[in-house]
Amino acid sequence: MNEAQQKAFPVSWDQFHRDARALTWRLSGHGDWKAIVCVTRGGLVPAAIVARELGIRLIETVCVASYHNYADQGELKVIKKVAQDVVDLAEGEGSAILVIDDLVDTGKTARLVREMLPKAHYATLYAKPLGRPLVDTFITEVSQDTWIYFPWDMGLAFQPPIVQGTAG
């Protein structure tokens, strides 16, 4: 999150599950995927739900990190690439592969993963305008100045009233 991202879009577990199922509905007519590649770590949770719904049991990871301590995006680091046997699954370059991530923001992560799997279908739950052109299927778009808060990053906490000074 940076200073330009003033709006908050908190997502509960229920909402996340609902959105992951909605994503699966959209994906279900699209292709005959042999494997899911999830972009860690955010893609792990939606990938588990989508894999369950689509009946896909071959799950690979591509491990990319860029945001640290909710600060500005740093340099992208590929910690682990996609295994070659997964890339080679069907017609090469990943045409039988469904890539899942939680969101696309600037699109830098998606661009990097797409270079590894040019023919894969790229799906996320949430998309911001800069990254949207890099995603084939997504569920909800939020504005670029919004930070999405995922359920695994949150806990129950007191919320100050919208109009200050009225708390009991």
Ligand SMILES: O=P(O)(O)OC[C@H]1O[C@H](OP(=O)(O)OP(=O)(O)O)[C@H](O)[C@@H]1O
């Ligand atoms: O479109 P971009 O601007 O590249 O940002 C999107 C990526 O940023 C987040 O991952 P992050 O690198 O923070 O790692 P994480 O999934 O382990 O939290 C998110 O899960 C996406 O993978």
Ligand SMILES: O=c1[nH]c(=O)c2nc[nH]c2[nH]1
């Ligand atoms: O939790 C997150 N929320 C976001 O909006 C975001 N954008 C990039 N990376 C992100 N991580």
Ligand SMILES: [Mg+2]
């Ligand atoms: Mg991520």
